[in-house]
Amino acid sequence: MNWLNDWITYITIDLSHILNLTMEHVELVGLSAIVAIAIGVPLGIYLTTNEALAGTVLQATSIIMTIPSIALFGIMIPVFSLINQGIGFVPAFIALILYSQLPIIRNTYTAIKNVNPDLKDAAIGIGMKPIQRLVRVEIPNAIPIIMAGVRTSVVMNIGIGAIASFIGAGGLGVLINQGITRSDEKLIVTGALAVSVLAIIADAILWIVQKLLTSRGLTD
Amino acid sequence: MIKFDHVTKMFQGGAKAVDDVNFTVEDGDIVVLLGPSGCGKTTLLRMVNRLESITSGDISIDNKSIKRLNDIELRRAIGYVIQSNGLFPNMTIESNVTIVPQLLRWDAKKRHNRYKELMQLIGLDPEKYAKRYPHELSGGQQQRVGVARALAADPPILLMDEPFGALDPIIREKLQDEFLQIQTEVKKTILFVSHDIDEAIKMGDKIALLRDGKIMQYDRPADLLTHPKNDFVSQFIGEDRMIKGLSLHTIKDLLREVGLAEMPHQHYDGKTVAGSQNLRNTLSILMNQGAEQVIVTDHNEQEIGAVTIDLIQRYIAKQIKGKTDASLPFERVVR
Ligand SMILES: Nc1ncnc2c1ncn2[C@@H]1O[C@H](COP(=O)(O)OP(=O)(O)O)[C@@H](O)[C@H]1O
Numbered sequence: 001m002n003w004l005n006d007w008i009t010y011i012t013i014d015l016s017h018i019l020n021l022t023m024e025h026v027e028l029v030g031l032s033a034i035v036a037i038a039i040g041v042p043l044g045i046y047l048t049t050n051e052a053l054a055g056t057v058l059q060a061t062s063i064i065m066t067i068p069s070i071a072l073f074g075i076m077i078p079v080f081s082l083i084n085q086g087i088g089f090v091p092a093f094i095a096l097i098l099y100s101q102l103p104i105i106r107n108t109y110t111a112i113k114n115v116n117p118d119l120k121d122a123a124i125g126i127g128m129k130p131i132q133r134l135v136r137v138e139i140p141n142a143i144p145i146i147m148a149g150v151r152t153s154v155v156m157n158i159g160i161g162a163i164a165s166f167i168g169a170g171g172l173g174v175l176i177n178q179g180i181t182r183s184d185e186k187l188i189v190t191g192a193l194a195v196s197v198l199a200i201i202a203d204a205i206l207w208i209v210q211k212l213l214t215s216r217g218l219t220d
Numbered sequence: 221m222i223k224f225d226h227v228t229k230m231f232q233g234g235a236k237a238v239d240d241v242n243f244t245v246e247d248g249d250i251v252v253l254l255g256p257s258g259c260g261k262t263t264l265l266r267m268v269n270r271l272e273s274i275t276s277g278d279i280s281i282d283n284k285s286i287k288r289l290n291d292i293e294l295r296r297a298i299g300y301v302i303q304s305n306g307l308f309p310n311m312t313i314e315s316n317v318t319i320v321p322q323l324l325r326w327d328a329k330k331r332h333n334r335y336k337e338l339m340q341l342i343g344l345d346p347e348k349y350a351k352r353y354p355h356e357l358s359g360g361q362q363q364r365v366g367v368a369r370a371l372a373a374d375p376p377i378l379l380m381d382e383p384f385g386a387l388d389p390i391i392r393e394k395l396q397d398e399f400l401q402i403q404t405e406v407k408k409t410i411l412f413v414s415h416d417i418d419e420a421i422k423m424g425d426k427i428a429l430l431r432d433g434k435i436m437q438y439d440r441p442a443d444l445l446t447h448p449k450n451d452f453v454s455q456f457i458g459e460d461r462m463i464k465g466l467s468l469h470t471i472k473d474l475l476r477e478v479g480l481a482e483m484p485h486q487h488y489d490g491k492t493v494a495g496s497q498n499l500r501n502t503l504s505i506l507m508n509q510g511a512e513q514v515i516v517t518d519h520n521e522q523e524i525g526a527v528t529i530d531l532i533q534r535y536i537a538k539q540i541k542g543k544t545d546a547s548l549p550f551e552r553v554v555r
């Protein structure tokens with residue numbers, strides 16, 4: 001119980017620091033998620049009309065996923081040094097966007113592709129233009145799967161975001177890092193726990209967003 | 221009027237799915253495209269609203285080649301119903317029914333009025349279903365809504381691809397009857413795909429029987445049944461074609477052609493049938509009861525005579541012989 005008391009004391013004393021790091025983390029992952037969605041969803045939709053490119057892009061995003069996160073952050077340093085942004089927010093932000101692309105693009109692509117062909121046929125048959133088909137039929141029916149991709153990528157990036165502290169992007173990784181260097185498990189546990197809680201909260205929020213975006217006709 | 225003029229469809233690497241098809245659909249008629257699976261019915265149908273391109277030949281609507289029409293406008297002017305109803309699961313029933321008016325930018329009030337009108341036409345409560353979604357409806361109701369959607373912008377032409385094919389037989393017959401009733405009100409020009417000869421006889425003003433993309437016979441149901449042009453047609457309509465044909469005739473026709481038998485003298489407690497009953501059903505009543513005769517009543521429920529199996533046989537015989545002189549005997553009677 002001693003340890004627990006120590007830990008609670010630490011959290012009380014260091015609360016504002018912990019909250020600051022949490023906010024940094026949210027900012028990094030949140031902003032990268034917004035940009036990742038803005039790129040990934042339209043790209044995924046576009047790829048359904050360009051089979052040749054689809055294969056290449058999905059392959060490329062799969063390869064990015066297999067790069068260990070620490071290595072990807074590492075690669076960012078020399079690249080962004082060229083514009084004097086080698087460490088800090090920008091390279092971490094970009095790396096997270098790259099990581100998000102596979103789940104978002106793949107889910108969007110698959111979801112739109114898999115919309116019941118009878119629906120597409122009916123949509124064309126009654127005289128919808130391609131954009132009307134997309135907006136009125138294909139996207140609404142694909143939303144659950146697209147959102148599943150978004151949720152996967154955000155939850156994943158909240159975890160990966162903890163590694164961004166290695167290239168000076170801040171966030172909850174800082175706490176874990178300090179804990180490791182100082183052999184202070186209180187910091188490690190606090191950081192890890194905060195990351196988990198963030199992931200759970202983010203997933204819950206996105207689940208609500210998903211419910212709001214999904215037509216009742218597809219759920220109950 | 222829809223005119224098919226040497227229409228041919230060749231898919232890439234495939235054989236001809238539609239092969240030199242020529243026929244004309246008159247305004248207000250239901251023409252059934254009939255034939256075994258894979259004979260090209262769906263392809264032929266989908267060429268009319270340009271979901272499939274025409275490899276050679278031409279299709280014209282009111283003497284205008286569809287090739288010269290804008291495909292979006294063409295499709296909005298043609299109702300389209302498919303077997304799997306194709307309702308949009310993300311939209312409410314009202315939204316589904318009024319989707320074409322939405323595309324045509326009708327104002328909200330006009331759309332809502334049209335929605336109510338259509339729901340009444342197909343026999344569903346407009347208020348009750350307005351905010352429901354397709355998955356909350358039974359298969360039969362969904363298919364009715366599919367029909368309502370196709371009728372929404374009041375297109376002169378309907379294309380229907382096995383619209384009742386996925387329903388169980390009882391519901392199917394019910395929807396067929398309802399649809400024929402609706403057709404008497406809306407009088408659309410309809411191409412109706414079916415692989416079921418009974419459905420074709422019932423629904424069609426004319427039947428185009430297809431095989432391997434070619435038209436084997438294009439005729440009125442009664443003529444197809446009594447005068448099949450070749451072995452394929454006879455085989456397709458089956459040995460019981462005369463019996464099938466009886467569904468096109470009523471007791472009234474029989475009365476006119478060969479007269480009824482006298483009323484039985486002794487007390488009769490069997491079934492009675494209305495004069496408007498078709499002869500196929502009358503025959504099955506006779507068979508099922510094992511009775512010599514059934515009593516016929518007129519529209520005032522007055523007993524006017526009796527029908528026997530023998531009389532029906534004589535009627536058939538007269539039909540087959542009578543065919544040569546005029547078209548009268550095979551005129552479509554009450555559907
Ligand atoms: N998109 C397509 N590509 C190649 N062949 C097709 C295509 N659609 C239909 N076919 C072929 O054309 C023929 C007619 O098909 P279809 O019109 O669907 O027949 P039906 O509706 O009478 O069952 C079949 O042999 C089918 O395999």
Ligand SMILES: [Mg+2]
Pocket residue numbers: 261262263
């Ligand atoms: Mg078909």
